[in-house]
Amino acid sequence: MARKPLIAGNWKMNNTVSEAVVLAQEISNGFESDWLDHLDVAVCPSYVDLKPVRTVFEFDKLKVAVGAQNVFWEPSGAYTGEISIPMLREIGCAYCIVGHSERRELFGETNEDVNRKVRALVAERIGEIHPIVCVGESLAVRDEGAYLSYVDAQVRAAFAGVDASEAKEAVVAYEPIWAIGTGRTATPEQAQEVCAAIRATLTELFGAECAEGMRVLYGGSMNEGNASLLLAQPDIDGGLIGGASLKAKSFLSIIKEAL
Numbered sequence: 001m002a003r004k005p006l007i008a009g010n011w012k013m014n015n016t017v018s019e020a021v022v023l024a025q026e027i028s029n030g031f032e033s034d035w036l037d038h039l040d041v042a043v044c045p046s047y048v049d050l051k052p053v054r055t056v057f058e059f060d061k062l063k064v065a066v067g068a069q070n071v072f073w074e075p076s077g078a079y080t081g082e083i084s085i086p087m088l089r090e091i092g093c094a095y096c097i098v099g100h101s102e103r104r105e106l107f108g109e110t111n112e113d114v115n116r117k118v119r120a121l122v123a124e125r126i127g128e129i130h131p132i133v134c135v136g137e138s139l140a141v142r143d144e145g146a147y148l149s150y151v152d153a154q155v156r157a158a159f160a161g162v163d164a165s166e167a168k169e170a171v172v173a174y175e176p177i178w179a180i181g182t183g184r185t186a187t188p189e190q191a192q193e194v195c196a197a198i199r200a201t202l203t204e205l206f207g208a209e210c211a212e213g214m215r216v217l218y219g220g221s222m223n224e225g226n227a228s229l230l231l232a233q234p235d236i237d238g239g240l241i242g243g244a245s246l247k248a249k250s251f252l253s254i255i256k257e258a259l
Helices: 017-029 033-037 047-059 085-091 101-107 111-123 139-144 147-158 188-206 208-213 227-231 248-258
Strands: 006-010 040-044 065-068 095-098 130-135 171-174 215-218 238-241
Touching: 006 095, 006 215, 006 248, 017 047, 017 248, 033 040, 040 095, 047 065, 047 085, 095 111, 111 130, 111 147, 130 147, 139 147, 147 188, 171 188, 188 208, 188 215, 188 227, 227 238, 227 248, 238 248
Parallel strands: 006 040, 006 238, 040 065, 065 095, 095 130, 130 171, 171 215, 215 238
Antiparallel strands: none
């Protein structure tokens, strides 16, 4: 089954509103609209930048999606500092990153937290927001040789209680923690090994048809120099791009490699 690639930029905690608008406009200026016949593209700014960035793309009639970097699983309530799915839906988000390693490591998010967010997102089918579910191992786990079982457990935990009809709306991003922001990158073979294992786990959970239709991204320091080799792997269906998405030229170059 041919899967349409997805290139998603994670801007993390960067860019004021004015800076985000400039970056979005630079991306739009360099973008060829027919690229979207062949792949999907999204950018995930901070909460305060979501609406301004979406407005830039809407004004230019460019169907680049916007996504959030996090969400809370309750629709409303006394949860100071959190943001809900209905709020993201009204902004027009099409994606939401869930369980990024920085959320897990810096803010103590557990597998159970990730699962609650995944289940909340896939249950909201009106104005669908597709979760981008992040999984990946630390350097210690990699060096111990336990990385496949570790990632398998993360995938199973994230999708607990989710059925195939819901899971097909999700994206999985493999982000080896040892390759995020370090300048180190998994080799294409290392990335393919884990992404293929993720698809095998999804097959066990949801059946071959569903798993073959789900996109698995690579998310560890993908850049202009390594994107082509990573994206050529059979089980890598795009990238979750960090630092390279903060420069329009670099981000556009990666998008071109995915065409």
